[in-house]
Amino acid sequence: MNKWLYIGKRLLLLIPTVWGCATLTFFLLKLTPGDPAVQALGPKASKQALDALRESWGLNDPLWQQYLRFLGDLCTGNLGTSYSAKAPVAELIASRLPVTLIIMVLAAVFAVVIALPLSVWVATSGNRVVTEFVRILNAVAQGWPTFFLGAILLQVFAIQLGWFPIGSVSGGVDVAALVLPSLAVAVSIAPIIVRSLTQSLQDSVNSEYVNFGKAKGLSYRKVLFGYALRNGSISAVSVLGIQVGFLVGGTLVVENVFAVPGLGQLLMDSVMKRDLPVVQTLTVVFGIIVVLVYLITDLVYGALDPRAAKRG
Amino acid sequence: MPETKKIPVAQASKDYAKIKLTGSKPRKRKHANAEIVIGCVMLGIIALMIIFAPLLTSYDPTHQSLREAMLGSSPAHLLGTDQYGRDIWARLLYGGRIDLFVAIMAVFTPLVIGTILGAVAGYFDGVVPTIIMRFADLVSSFPFYVLVIVLVFVLGNGGTSIFIAISAVSWVPYTRISRGETLILRDREFIASCKASGFSDGWVLFRHVIPNIASQGIVYAMSDIVVNLGIIVTLSYFGLGIVPPTPDWGQMMNDGQQFLAAGVYSLTVIPTIVIILISLALSFIGDGLANVLKVRR
Numbered sequence: 001m002n003k004w005l006y007i008g009k010r011l012l013l014l015i016p017t018v019w020g021c022a023t024l025t026f027f028l029l030k031l032t033p034g035d036p037a038v039q040a041l042g043p044k045a046s047k048q049a050l051d052a053l054r055e056s057w058g059l060n061d062p063l064w065q066q067y068l069r070f071l072g073d074l075c076t077g078n079l080g081t082s083y084s085a086k087a088p089v090a091e092l093i094a095s096r097l098p099v100t101l102i103i104m105v106l107a108a109v110f111a112v113v114i115a116l117p118l119s120v121w122v123a124t125s126g127n128r129v130v131t132e133f134v135r136i137l138n139a140v141a142q143g144w145p146t147f148f149l150g151a152i153l154l155q156v157f158a159i160q161l162g163w164f165p166i167g168s169v170s171g172g173v174d175v176a177a178l179v180l181p182s183l184a185v186a187v188s189i190a191p192i193i194v195r196s197l198t199q200s201l202q203d204s205v206n207s208e209y210v211n212f213g214k215a216k217g218l219s220y221r222k223v224l225f226g227y228a229l230r231n232g233s234i235s236a237v238s239v240l241g242i243q244v245g246f247l248v249g250g251t252l253v254v255e256n257v258f259a260v261p262g263l264g265q266l267l268m269d270s271v272m273k274r275d276l277p278v279v280q281t282l283t284v285v286f287g288i289i290v291v292l293v294y295l296i297t298d299l300v301y302g303a304l305d306p307r308a309a310k311r312g
Numbered sequence: 313m314p315e316t317k318k319i320p321v322a323q324a325s326k327d328y329a330k331i332k333l334t335g336s337k338p339r340k341r342k343h344a345n346a347e348i349v350i351g352c353v354m355l356g357i358i359a360l361m362i363i364f365a366p367l368l369t370s371y372d373p374t375h376q377s378l379r380e381a382m383l384g385s386s387p388a389h390l391l392g393t394d395q396y397g398r399d400i401w402a403r404l405l406y407g408g409r410i411d412l413f414v415a416i417m418a419v420f421t422p423l424v425i426g427t428i429l430g431a432v433a434g435y436f437d438g439v440v441p442t443i444i445m446r447f448a449d450l451v452s453s454f455p456f457y458v459l460v461i462v463l464v465f466v467l468g469n470g471g472t473s474i475f476i477a478i479s480a481v482s483w484v485p486y487t488r489i490s491r492g493e494t495l496i497l498r499d500r501e502f503i504a505s506c507k508a509s510g511f512s513d514g515w516v517l518f519r520h521v522i523p524n525i526a527s528q529g530i531v532y533a534m535s536d537i538v539v540n541l542g543i544i545v546t547l548s549y550f551g552l553g554i555v556p557p558t559p560d561w562g563q564m565m566n567d568g569q570q571f572l573a574a575g576v577y578s579l580t581v582i583p584t585i586v587i588i589l590i591s592l593a594l595s596f597i598g599d600g601l602a603n604v605l606k607v608r609r
Contacts, residue, residue: 017449020450021450025462028462136592139594140588142535142591143538143590143591143592144584145549145562145565146542147550151572159573245452246456252455252457268461271462279462286455286458290455
């Protein structure tokens with residue numbers, strides 16, 4: 001019961017954060033040079049048409065009125081109309097959200113699947129060559145631009161080998177088409193997990209409770225997976241949570257490389273077309289995603305480490 | 313015959329203690345130094361090649377010559393030419409200039425600002441630290457890429473905007489790191505004695521606190537350069553970054569990507585290799601520094 005109270009408290013704390021996100025976004029985007037009405041109608045539009053459009057978008061009101069209206073609209077879910085697509089922003093975002101979330105989840109899972117064996121290998125082998133090998137692998141994966149890895153995966157596995165369907169998911173979500181993009185994201189964030197997991201696994205392996213486990217006569221496997229890994233994974237979870245920004249960033253990049261219709265592609269499109277309402281709302285939505293992931297991270301953290309849950 | 317010096321007993325026992333304490337360390341230290349040397353040599357060679365680009369190639373990286381398009385490697389064009397007949401070797405060298413410069417500047421600025429803000433937030437109590445940390449929370453609740461892209465959207469394309477955008481976002485981790493370290497340091501005796509001696513807060517902060525907490529941020533900065541390089545190249549790749557005709561690695565990869573299907577990999581792979589080498593060099597330097605400075609990563 002206590003746990004639900006905690007979740008409720010955290011969800012309440014979401015409100016000021018989202019408000020902060022929205023405020024920052026609003027004023028940041030007000031600094032954008034250029035007149036959105038001219039952007040929408042083109043440079044040849046008549047003055048009357050421009051004025052009418054500005055009036056209907058409320059661009060002639062004082063800034064504080066625009067700000068209050070923006071907050072009000074955000075609360076009521078009335079997110080305005082896209083300048084370029086001429087569709088409600090809420091609809092555009094809702095139709096693309098699942099794709100982005102699936103890529104994020106898949107990428108996180110793949111990243112752990114990649115990072116876990118590597119970390120266990122390094123932490124248990126104690127071999128210099130293995131350590132160096134994984135370190136170089138890490139540096140290569142970190143330096144390798146995500147978009148280029150995506151492009152190569154697309155070229156080899158989707159186009160040449162034809163194992164996966166190519167991009168464009170029109171109507172309904174084809175998870176198979178999202179595997180390669182997720183993999184590209186996973187490779188870019190795996191090094192961060194490998195680094196912290198290896199460190200904490202090494203600490204666990206050399207710790208007293210692991211020695212005690214061995215002394216008690218538990219099997220190697222039981223000590224490693226039951227004790228060392230469970231404790232080591234705590235740090236990996238928090239790192240994964242903190243790095244969710246990179247997860248979102250990677251998703252944003254691969255969506256554009258693979259032409260997957262997710263939020264990242266929408267953001268890039270809207271930035272190119274200078275579609276203010278969409279950029280504005282998307283920024284807030286991404287902020288909410290990140291804050292929710294922080295919450296989930298804390299809950300998982302609490303489940304793995306009951307001491308933290310008690311403190312929290 | 314060498315003179316035997318009389319060493320005071322207290323001194324001798326101190327020296328002995330020193331030897332005992334550091335007895336097992338030297339080998340590890342040497343190894344860490346080797347890592348730093350390897351990394352610096354790798355990075356140094358790349359940096360020198362980029363700085364002295366005019367000496368290493370006689371081609372103009374923006375000069376187009378369609379008759380010489382898509383040539384393979386030859387003595388005239390070391391790495392061949394791209395689809396506009398531009399020399400790839402020249403573009404690689406000149407392209408690194410803006411990419412590396414922005415990447416390093418966009419680490420240096422947040423490092424300085426973030427460390428100072430974090431030290432202030434950790435050293436003092438009251439409203440200002442709360443505001444700093446709340447603002448850090450706010451900025452970090454946006455995904456890094458999203459905020460940088462939105463900032464570039466606001467500021468317009470180009471190296472300067474990217475620099476401002478990255479700096480405006482990436483001071484947060486440095487602030488967190490430096491605040492954490494300062495909170496620990498604040499209770500140490502030498503800080504208390506500084507205060508007791510009547511030094512001003514500003515003096516203690518800049519002369520004693522910041523030099524003691526800087527190392528962790530510096531180690532973090534090494535991997536941050538790689539991240540920045542990645543985002544600069546990515547933005548350019550999507551046409552949001554460095555404005556042509558200024559050569560840059562992201563554009564080179566974008567230009568070359570359409571030829572992947574035809575089996576021409578060199579246009580995209582060459583800049584990638586350079587970026588990976590830089591990433592490798594910085595990871596060597598970062599790990600070495602972490603060992604030498606005894607920083608936990």
